[in-house]
Amino acid sequence: MKKLKSTYVDSLPELIHPKTGHIHTSYMQAVAATGRLSSTNPNLQNIPIRTERGRKIRAAFVPRNENFQLLAADYSQIELRIIAALSKDESMIEAFRNGTDIHAATAAKVFEVELDQVDREMRSKAKMVNFGIIYGISAYGLSQRLSIPRKEAKEIIDSYFEKYPKIKSYMDESIAFAKEHGYVETIMKRRRYLPDINGRNAVVRGYAERNAINAPIQGSAADIIKKAMIDIHQSFKNKKFESKLLLQVHDELVFDLKNDEIEAVKEVVKDSMENAVKLIVPLTVEMDTADNWLDAH
DNA sequence: TCAATCACG
DNA sequence: ACGTACGTGATTGAA
Numbered sequence: 001m002k003k004l005k006s007t008y009v010d011s012l013p014e015l016i017h018p019k020t021g022h023i024h025t026s027y028m029q030a031v032a033a034t035g036r037l038s039s040t041n042p043n044l045q046n047i048p049i050r051t052e053r054g055r056k057i058r059a060a061f062v063p064r065n066e067n068f069q070l071l072a073a074d075y076s077q078i079e080l081r082i083i084a085a086l087s088k089d090e091s092m093i094e095a096f097r098n099g100t101d102i103h104a105a106t107a108a109k110v111f112e113v114e115l116d117q118v119d120r121e122m123r124s125k126a127k128m129v130n131f132g133i134i135y136g137i138s139a140y141g142l143s144q145r146l147s148i149p150r151k152e153a154k155e156i157i158d159s160y161f162e163k164y165p166k167i168k169s170y171m172d173e174s175i176a177f178a179k180e181h182g183y184v185e186t187i188m189k190r191r192r193y194l195p196d197i198n199g200r201n202a203v204v205r206g207y208a209e210r211n212a213i214n215a216p217i218q219g220s221a222a223d224i225i226k227k228a229m230i231d232i233h234q235s236f237k238n239k240k241f242e243s244k245l246l247l248q249v250h251d252e253l254v255f256d257l258k259n260d261e262i263e264a265v266k267e268v269v270k271d272s273m274e275n276a277v278k279l280i281v282p283l284t285v286e287m288d289t290a291d292n293w294l295d296a297h
Numbered sequence: 298t299c300a301a302t303c304a305c306g
Numbered sequence: 307a308c309g310t311a312c313g314t315g316a317t318t319g320a321a
Contacts, residue, residue, distance in 0.1 A: 034314095039314085050305085135313095136310095
C-alpha cells in the first residue's frame with residue numbers, strides 16, 4: 001500500500017508544469033515490441049482504477065475549467081475481436097456480430113450450458129480463458145490462474161478449441177509463419193522479429209511461440225487506435241474544435257471536451273474509432289463524459 | 298545496478 | 307521431461 005502514495009499521491013503534484021498548470025507525459029513510439037505506445041515521466045497509462053483508494057487518484061484527473069468535461073472512449077474487447085477476425089472462426093465472429101457478452105458466450109460453449117444458465121463463476125473462468133488465448137495459453141498457466149488442477153485446465157482448453165476450432169488453427173498458423181519467416185506481422189504489416197522461434201531451448205522457444213500468437217493481436221490493436229487518433233486529429237482540425245485529445249491508454253482515448261462541442265465531438269470520436277479499419281467483425285466503442293476521469297468510465 | 302513488486306491495458 | 311499466460315514503467319531495497 002506504499003505504492004499508491006509514493007508513485008501517485010506524492011509524485012504527480014510535483015510534476016504539474018509551472019507554466020501550463022498541467023501534468024505532461026511523454027509517449028514513446030519505439031519502445032514496445034508490439035507497436036504499442038508507452039508513457040513515461042510520468043507514466044499516465046497506469047493510473048489506478050482497481051481499488052477503492054486507487055479510484056480516488058483517478059478521480060483527481062479533471063477538465064481544464066468549467067467550460068470543459070472529460071470524455072473517455074474505449075474499445076470493447078478489441079483484442080478478441082481481432083483474433084476472431086484474423087482466425088475467421090465462425091462461432092466467435094457470430095458472437096460479436098450478435099453483440100452478445102463474449103465471456104458469457106464462451107462460458108456457455110465451454111461448459112455446455114444455455115447462455116442464461118451461465119453464472120458468475122463460469123463467466124469469470126471463461127474470461128480468464130479468453131485472456132489466456134490472447135497470451136498464448138498453457139494448461140499449467142491456466143491451472144495457476146484458476147487455482148484448479150492442470151488436468152481440469154486442459155479439459156477447459158480442449159473444450160475451448162473444440163468450440164472455436166479456427167482459433168486453434170490460427171494460433172498454429174501464426175507459430176508456423178514465425179518459424180518459416182522469423183517474424184510475425186500485424187494487420188498494418190508491422191513486424192515483430194522472433195529470433196528464438198526455432199531455438200533448441202524449450203523455455204526460450206516457448207516464449208517466442210507465445211509472442212508469435214500475441215504480437216499480431218496486441219500490435220494490430222495498437223495499429224487500429226493509432227489510425228483512429230490520426231483521423232480524429234484531422235477531424236478536430238477541420239472542424240476547428242477546441243476539445244483536445246489528452247491521453248491514450250492502449251484501447252482508450254481521453255479528451256478534454258468543450259461543453260458546446262459535446263455531441264459533435266462524441267460523433268467524430270465514436271465514428272473514427274469504430275471505422276478506423278474494416279474488419280469482418282464490428283468494432284464497438286463505449287464512451288462517457290463526466291467531470292473527472294473516474295466517472296467518465 | 299538489478300530483481301522484485303505493483304500499477305495499468 | 308521440461309517450465310510455463312502478453313505488453314509496459316516507477317519504486318523499493320538488496321547486492
